[in-house]
Amino acid sequence: MSDRDPLEQLARLGSGGPVTPLPPAEVRRLGDRRRARRTAVTGVAGAVAVLAVVIPASLYAARDDGATPEPPSSSDTATTSIPPKDRIPAGFPLGLGAHDYGSDGHTEGPGRDVSGTTPTPCNADPLASRTATDRLAFASLAVELEDYRHLSLYADEKDARSVMKAAADAVAACPTEPFDAMTMMWTSRAADTGYESLTFSQGYRDAIGGTTFQLTRVGRAVLMVAFSGEGVAEPATLTPITKQIAPHMCVFTPEGCGPDASSTPTATTPADCTTADLDATVKPLDSAAGSTYAEVRFTNTSSHDCAIHGSSTLRAVTSDGLAIAGNTTTSNEFVLAPDGVATALVRDTNPDNFPAADCMPANVSAWRITVPGSGETIDVDPTGYSTACTKIGNVSIDPWKPDQGDAAAARRAAEAAAASARAAADAAAADASAQASP
Template sequence: MPEQTPLDLFDPGAVEVTPLPAAEVRRRGDRRRRRRAAAVSLGAAAAVAVVAVAGTGLVDQGRRSAPPAGSPSSPPQSADEWRTDIPSGFPLERGLRAPEGDPISGPGARARGIAPLDICEDDGNGPAQWPGDYVERLAASASGPELLDARELVTFPDDRAATAVLATIRDRVARCGDGDTRWTVHESSGVGDESLTLSRTFELGLGGDVYQLTRVGNAILAVDLGGEWDLGSTVPAGIEDASATSADLVTAMCVFAVEGCDGGPEEPSELPAGLPIGAGMSDPRVFPGRALLAEELELCGERPLSAVDAVDARSARLAGGETSETRTVLLFSEESVADDAQAALVSSAQRCPRGDVPGSEVEVLPGTDGWPGRTIRTTYAGEPPTAMLVHVVRVGPALLLSESYAGAGPDAVTDTRDLIEPQLAALEELRD
């Protein structure tokens, strides 16, 4: 079978659009626990909508000039009350990085987005229509040899129309027969009001896509990771990456939710008094109110966290012998600000592949086995080589940073992640 890549499916007529600064939407980020509450309150209504529309096909593809009148959703909301315009500066391209400095397409209404969802196109029913009868679309993508990272944000007249899109795609996959191309539905990510995770792989050879579609209110975020996927071995890792991207971007989709971005419980204004910041350290020095790593952490001459606006901070430091460790917890006014701080740190590390010291190398490691954070590893040449490991984990509106200077052995990343489990567990109370 000839090798297939997602890039063969793109419309070359893309138009680049420069977004406004992401700072304009930073304060609109929804709190993760309110997204969970919205998912619970809308779950029953979404299930009824799926049953009602699962047997219908999508309407003809095209952009609506205005939302039509429609029945109220549950909770009651008329069609003209749903927000259908995509905010200027929506951070769709956040974390998007093309390999080897290749340009990024978008974000823009006509930018290249996800590869077509041509589900079971040989079954006589024609290709699945995505995005269908939509109102507005925003897309961005980065690509390279055998690689695609694409996102699309699409709005619909109301939440029922958006639910119908997911239901129809899910139904098409369920009716797929055997063939050279295999479509598979995977476990939901649990993000947003509802989500659908799919993979497209081939019976012969590697390739295909991992798709994740996440609905919040009347909007759907579609993430597509194209690459050398194999259903039995590499697809699970692709699903983890797609879920991380979706969870990061869904925060800004609160503008499409029934309850919007305002209201709900206020975030805490101070860190828990008993936060075990120094747990696991031998006789650490604790610094209340100090954000040591935010003040000191430097990557290629940048200090990406030096100007962050935290409402509270706490640090602990242990130094001596052959190891050094510093931990800092930053508390922000809301989760979206913590998201931005984490994204700024990771982006700074990605722009610094060679490090500040000659012979050093910097790389960003994703979370594994359910571990929720990122690790910035700087490896220094020598005999034996050494490494600086900076773990970055967001828990609710808080950001935990842990810096360890130790050996560069294969177990160093896992061992140092295990050391901050007490802090992660204590920070979970900020979600309540």
């Protein structure tokens, strides 16, 4: 009998179609294979590509200890051998809007020696379909989670346009392909970045895991933003990142960057919601099909608007401080006004549904939830939901969404009523004054 429990599938994948989750060893093996297929980013200029090693500036400084400094290796000079016009400028902000996985993760780059996932539908490599004059990459990584960006600079706009077409053609020509004993699927996705873009995902027909890619061309450069995890990320996770980075790609256009180019948010763009802005409470709901449900309500207690977008992760924290691996989901994009409320449904599958050896239950002291956008975590008191499986991860969260009957609406209604009452009082006073006049 299969040990792939359907309740775990529901807990992890919400309302999606039925799938067969892989055993942990198989998930790790696929992760290793995916990492093994990562393409190392290299700077190339008509010669054999070599990895550029990032050397601290202090190692190039003059030494006064009498020792003879070693000459730089060929990889140290790879970048400087690229003509300035064909080089990505130093300090390009490829890490903007990076997902912060806290102590569970780390970042790499931006740099030319950073490696990560690039799309290869049916073994086609669209980013390499034209020779790049320079490349740069950045990654924010955690266990089975990868926020990866890749910037390729080409000789001219014609080559960059050809890369975008090659990517679109490759995805269209490869809806499915065999991968070990499974079927890999490539699917076009809808997204509006405001630029020439292509968004698509790579996933599996009968297993969890996958990557969503977003390619964007500005001038003669192509930006790739990708997010990999246990589930396939929605375009809403990637588009805000693209919108932050793409304006800086004006340096790769004939017009260059005008005086209005800026990396700072405009007055009309609210900052991301942070834990300092939010107060979280748990509202118990009914139980069904062996699971208990709760609604977590996040109230904006600040005096300003804040933005919700991107991914959110839920982990159950045991009384001894162990954070149990949970699920990651992509939330809707919306602005939370002062006193506004966002909600997220939490599903807690009864630990008694699992064999004790597979579950290893433990007391839970908090639900640790990542705030979409800022990446900060907020601990919520899970009163009434005191046990979790340490080996399975039986607690999951659905996407955040605005509460249509939230406190902000009540506040606005109260303000409108108060304004009407003041207007009526003013009118009555005016009438009384007019009648008292001779």
